[in-house]
Each structure stands twice: as C-alpha cells, then as structure tokens.
Amino acid sequence: MSNDKEITIYDIAKHLNISPTTVSRGLKDHPTINKNTRKKIAETAKELGYRSNTFASSLRSKRTNTIGVIVPRLNSYFMSSAIAGMESVANEEGYNLIISQSLESVKKEIANANTMFNNRVDGLLVSLAYDTVETDHFKTFVDKKIPVVFFDRANESDDFMSILIDNYKAGYETTKHLLEQGCKRIMHLGGTRVRNVYADRWKGYKQALKEANIGYEESLVLVSSLNEQSGKDAAKHILKMHKKPDGIFAANDAAALYCMLGLKAAGLHIPDDVAIAGFNNDPFCQIVEPNLTTINYPGYDMGKAAAGNLIGHLNGSSNLGTTNKIVLRSELIIRASSLKKV
Amino acid sequence: MSNDKEITIYDIAKHLNISPTTVSRGLKDHPTINKNTRKKIAETAKELGYRSNTFASSLRSKRTNTIGVIVPRLNSYFMSSAIAGMESVANEEGYNLIISQSLESVKKEIANANTMFNNRVDGLLVSLAYDTVETDHFKTFVDKKIPVVFFDRANESDDFMSILIDNYKAGYETTKHLLEQGCKRIMHLGGTRVRNVYADRWKGYKQALKEANIGYEESLVLVSSLNEQSGKDAAKHILKMHKKPDGIFAANDAAALYCMLGLKAAGLHIPDDVAIAGFNNDPFCQIVEPNLTTINYPGYDMGKAAAGNLIGHLNGSSNLGTTNKIVLRSELIIRASSLKKV
DNA sequence: TTGAAAGCGCTAACAC
C-alpha cells in the first residue's frame, strides 16, 4: 500500500476475474450491478488500496466535480463566512472548491475567470469586483452551458442567477430608522453605483428621505471604496462642514466604524450629535462603543444558498433557468449608535 | 468559438501541418521549439479558441498543479488572511487552491485529507484541528512523496515542514510585560496543550513567572476552546474568585476580548484592576476600549511563506527535506488594556 | 447483469 504503484480498476478486475467495466460501475453504485459483486468490488478496492483517478474520470466524463469561486477579497468577515457556507455544502455533496480573489480589480477577475474556465469547473460562484461593469468574461461560461451564480455583488443580466438581500429595502429601513430618531440631515457614505448593492442601498436612502419630505442633497452623499481610510476621510470631511449632519448611514460597517471613531475622537457625541448606522453586522459592531446599528447580513447562509443552488442545478434537481433571483432575509439591528435618548 | 466542439492540439496541428507533439511543446514554451513555430502555434491556438485540457495533461504527467489546504475554520481574521496570502502566491505560480475546513474535528480532518489525496493534490498545506493528536492521516502523503507543510498549528514530527512563530517567546514576553506592569497574580486563559501553539504559549508564561520568582498556580490557568463563550465563562469564573487576578494573559484575542468585556460590565477597571493581554492582533483589538495588548501575528505572510515554500519545493528550487521549520517574526504590541498608570 | 472495444486529450520516450 505504501508502494509507488497505483492501483487501478484493472487490478481490481483482474483480482476478481471480472471486467473493468463492472468494477467501474460497481464503484459508483450503478443500479444494474449485483449487490454481491458490488460488495466484493468495494472490499477488494479497500484491500488493494485503490483510489479513483479523478483525471481519467474527468477526461472521459467531462465532469470535474469542482466549483470555481471568485471573490473580491477573502479576508473580510462577510466573505469568509460566505465561503465557509459554500464549503460546507460543497463538501457534503462531493464537490471541491477552487477559490481565487480578484482583489477588486476587473482585470484580475477576468484572468481568474479564464483560469477557472480552463480548469473546466462545473460551475462558478462569483461576487463581482468593485469596478466590474461588463460581464462579458462570463459569457464563455454561458456559451458552454456552465452555470454561473452571482452572490451579493451581482449584475442585472438575465443570463446569471443571483443570490442577494434586498439592499433597497435595507437602505430604506435604515434611513427611516434614523429619521424616526429625529435626524434631519442624514449623510450617506456610499460605494460605487456600478455595484448593485451600493446603488440599491443609496436608492433606499433617497426613497426614505423623499417620503419624509426631506430634499436629497448631493453634498450629503460621499462615494468611496468604504474601507478604513474612507471612514477616516469621511470623519475629517464632516468635521470641516459648516452644517454638520445629525445622522450617518454608511453602506458598510468599516466605513461607519472608522468614521464614528474619527468623530468621537474630535469630541462629537454619538448618537446625540450624530446618529450612525452601518451595514453588514461585522462582529466589531458589538464591540465598539457605542455598539453600532447595522443591517444583519447572512454571509454563511448566502454561501450555502449559492453553492446549494448551483449544485442542485448541476445534479439536475433544481433549474437555474427558472429561478433567477433568490433574496435572503436581512434585518435592521438597532443598537446604541443610533438610539437618541428620548 | 461559441460552439460545442472543443479544440484540441490535434486541431491546431492539422491546421499548421505539424505534429501534435510539436504543438504540445510549443504551447508550454519548450526550449527546443523554433521561435517561429511557437509563435504560429500560439496564434492558431488563439484563433481557434483552444483551451488546454488539464485532465488529459494531469492524467499523463501525473501533476495536477493543485494544492490542498485544510484549516480548522475559514472565517477567522487570521485564517482568511493566511489563505489570502496563499492564494496570492499560488495564483502567481499557476497553482490552484482546493480548500476545506475541519471545523476543529479530527474526524473531518481525516476525511478532508483523504479527499485531497484522492484528488491527487501536488502538495498540502495544513493547520491542525483543535484536538488532532495523531497525524497518521498525512502519512499516506509522505509515502507518496507528496509534500505536506504545517502552518501555525503544527505537530512535532520530522516528516513535515512547519511554518510558525515563536509561541514560547511570545508567551514569555507577554507575561513578562504584565509582570513589569506590576501584576503579581497573572491568570492564563489557554488552549489544549495538545496543540503546539497553546502548549508553547503556556510554557512561555510559566517561564516568565519562574524568572520573577512567582509560583505557578494551577488554579490560575484555565484551558478552553478560546472562543467567545470561553471568554465570557472566564470572566464569570474570575468574578467569583476570592483572590482575583491582577493580570490576564489569554492565548487568543477572542478569549481576551470577551473576558475583558465581562469584567468591565461587572464594574472592574481595565487595566488598573486587571491588566489584560491577548494573542493574534485581530482588528478589533484597536476598536475595543481599552485597546487590547496583543501579539501581532502575520497571517498573510504565514500563508505566503507556507505556499511559497511548498511550491518552491514542487518546482525543485527549494528543498523541504533540509528546511524543516521556518519561524516568522511576531511582536508584542502594547496597548491600553495592559498599561497601568504610573 | 455483465463484458469488449474504443477513445477522451495529452505527453514521455524514442527516433530521425
């Protein structure tokens, strides 16, 4: 068993005096094989230390049991949760995950998509890079009938299925909550409107203002990449404003957090001077003081849903053609950062 | 190009009236191929929409260009950083990453290792599960000369290379720092001593006490799985103690954090009543109040080092046989949680 | 319920 020689189905066949075909079938529980034969095959396989050769199998069957995953960045709480969710489903269903990150660059996203394509993945799970507009680099998959599922950061095309939360509603509810707390000048820290998630959150924000008869002010909306630096910059910007906002809705938690820390450091009181809400429910929301109001965003479930649907489709049980969009629940979690004293 | 028919090297060969072998060689820049021929091959490949078939190639060459990764959990800051580091190196070198998580269970770790083995990974990167003692499930890899590299959570065997930080030194220095702050009764929140990382941190702690002529008290050492709950439990435990500790060295940040929050909530003052230090430098260390003293632990670099060394070995440039252990720099970062007022 | 034969697309070995 610890030798160099690899055991093949031929060895098993010879051992049992049956044909390789039967062995092949027996190994994958083909229904037409006699129970007894099947058992013998399994035993001999174990005894001889057989392991199946996935390449030979893939070469012949044109299936790889591999799913490609392309994400902007691996090391965020949301993304690692999503991937953990995918892994749990994939592992259970006998699929492998090949993972790569675009580092928020379309160029790298395209390169990664090509690698995945060349690696003949059975399907693809994608969360788009910050600045991806065209999704032609996934057309090759569509042409070859390789299913592509977008999660979180999707685009509007009908060619691809997507797993999302209702970002519009979440943006709307967060803004409405701030209004209910008495905010009159609500600032929005948003991301690029090229990305559905940020565009929708912004639209929800606008709608809530409109319903409250508050005019939309372009100067109260900052678009950035929503990272630590963006949050700090936003704080600096606010501190210089003549008419400061009394509420902030940030499109992610990192921006909300670092903006809040910047404002606090300058002596502003949260939430009395400025109420703040973020988006994602990163763990640090419950650590920072005051705790950060945010939208709870089910990363793990989203990963599970994305992988589950893709695999379901690959196994023929579900059909991506009919289901085009799955919207997961999200919820506003109100914490001290936005709760003005009564 | 959008047809079903896959282009093979035979199609290219026919197109150019040369042999498939030449095409194969030309495609991978084999030195003995004429520059002109090579160029023509590349052009035709592009024109015809050729994509290499990795299975056929792997089947023949017995190389997969795939690296397996087994980690306890994907969704921690340290681990996602490490994986991001691996991905960056692997991608650059033309390797794919297959990733799976053991969820801290040996049983699942064994299953994952077998899957990796069956998938014929060229090499394996592993961080062991919480309770893994025996590493026989990696012996199969050794037997087949498939290199295995442990990172962070390693074991002592000489069969495997490992990438680590000096946990003993880090534990020693952290404890020493607490002693220098005037702590006399330092509690240690540790993990299982089966795991090198926790055992070494604990040994460092003991050594520092010894040098300060402070007796080691078993009752001041709590062993747990070091998660959020463990931290909370530790806080409860401490609050019930008659002689409370005046310093805490936790073997990870999560335990330190939630213990600190628990103590704070009960009215204890950090660091004056109890000084606290964690381990890992998770981002929240700089968010919580007071900021948490900790050991900075280079996840991304560790991932890069692990993947880099493995790939270097696979490409024949480095030799895992000679290098057996790589120790990366780590450093104590002193923050407010342990800095008693002078 | 089982088997024989062919071939998936590539590359290693050996020739020229």
Add this chain to the structure above:
DNA sequence: GTGTTAGCGCTTTCAA
C-alpha cells in the same frame, strides 16, 4: 528541431 507511437485510467457505447 520535429515526428511517431503508445498509453495514462477511466467511462461509454453497443452487444450479449
């Protein structure tokens, strides 16, 4: 510098 030949290990007809 290029070509011929053979075969990696499996699955898929088709036949029995």
